[in-house]
Amino acid sequence: MHPVLIPGLLVLGAFTGFCAGLLGVGGGMLMVPFLTLLFTGMQFPDAAIVHMAIATSMATILFTSLSSVRAHHKRGAVRWPIVLALAPGILLGGLIGGGKIFSVLKTGWLSLMFAGFVGxxxxQMLRSRRPPAxxxxxxxxxxxxxxSVIGMVSSLVxxxxxxxxxxxxxxxxVPIHNAVxxxxxxGFPIALASVVGYVWGGWNETGLPPGSLxxxxxxxxxxxxxxxxxxxxxGARAAHSMDMGVLRRVFAALLLCLATYMLWKAWQTF
Structure with a gap:
């Protein structure tokens, strides 16, 4: 990798790390387009560029999630029983999605469906409609x-x-601060299962650049x-200092950006 690319990657990492702490997201939707452009410029194999952008993006979440959750845990905001209840399904879904499905699946219809869901x-968040008590x-x-759904879909996108x-x-x-x-x-079990799947699915791929796992x-x-x-x-510190209504609107704005990105991704596929 050319040294001139390092400052840009540092800025990207800093921004996505802040978003991970602030909103509880890994930043993959921000990183994937940038890494796709980067890998295209580095003349990686065309058939592997998007796969490598998604896999590399997800691997960064192994690190951001640990740093982010440590800050949230200090404030007593993490609902660990929810984590333990969701983790087995997440590991299963991440392994299935990140393995062989990831290496062969075209995600156009999946992107379209989840663009609708995310939008x-x-x-709903912008309308501040509260669910029944x-x-x-x-x-x-x-x-x-x-x-399982969270893990599989996350590994595919x-x-x-x-x-x-x-x-x-x-x-x-679940209150928005606790949900974030x-x-x-x-993020950690999602990334762990998915990365194992990405390594497994790409292990026998030929023509991948040096430095690939x-x-x-x-x-x-x-x-x-x-x-x-x-x-x-x-980012985690900023999340706990924000009003719940403001945090909800910021998260809703990010969701709309993600929905737009996924629509664009589906359009490219079709």
Whole structure:
């Protein structure tokens, strides 16, 4: 990797790390387009560029999630019983999605469907419609099922799962601050399972550039991870100082950006 690219990757890592702490998202939707452009300029194999951008983006969440969740945990905001209930399904879904499905699946229809889901969730947040007070998180089987969906979809689009898990938890009457903090904690099992799948799925791929571990490009991962680990606690601190209404609107705005990106991705595929 050319040294001139390092400052840009440091800025990208710093920004996505701050977003991870602030909103409980891994920053994958921000990193994937940038890394796709970067890998295209570096003349990586055309068939592997998007796969490597998604895999490298997800691998950075292994680091940002740990830094972010440490800051949230100090403030007592992480709902660890929710993490434990969702984690088994997340690991299963991440392994399935990040493995062979990821290497062969065209995600046009998936991107279109979840653009609709994310956009709907954003509009609901902007309208500040509160769910019925009686609505609670589902039982053990429902949590495993929800975790499987979160893990699989996250591994296929290279995101930390916050764009699904935060709306899911707030829909079940989990306060937004707790939902963001808990989503940050969920980022690690999502990333771990997905990265194992990416390495497995890309292990026998030919023509990948030096420095690749499966579909993960290690030089870019190292630079982004260094910056993001430093800024994630700053984002977590900002999240706890913000009014809940403001935080909800910021998250809704991000969801609309993600929905737009996924529509664009689906359009490219079709």
């Amino acid at each position: 709907f969730s954003a509009l 009686s609505r609670q998180l589902p039982g053990p089987a429902g949590m495993v099922g929800a975790g 290279g995101a930390g799962g916050g764009f699904i898990s935060v709306p899911f938890m707030t829909w079940c009457n 903090a808990t989503s940050a904690a969920l 499966g579909f993960v490009y290690l030089p870019a991962l190292a630079v982004i991870a260094i910056a993001s680990v430093l800024t994630a606690p700053l």
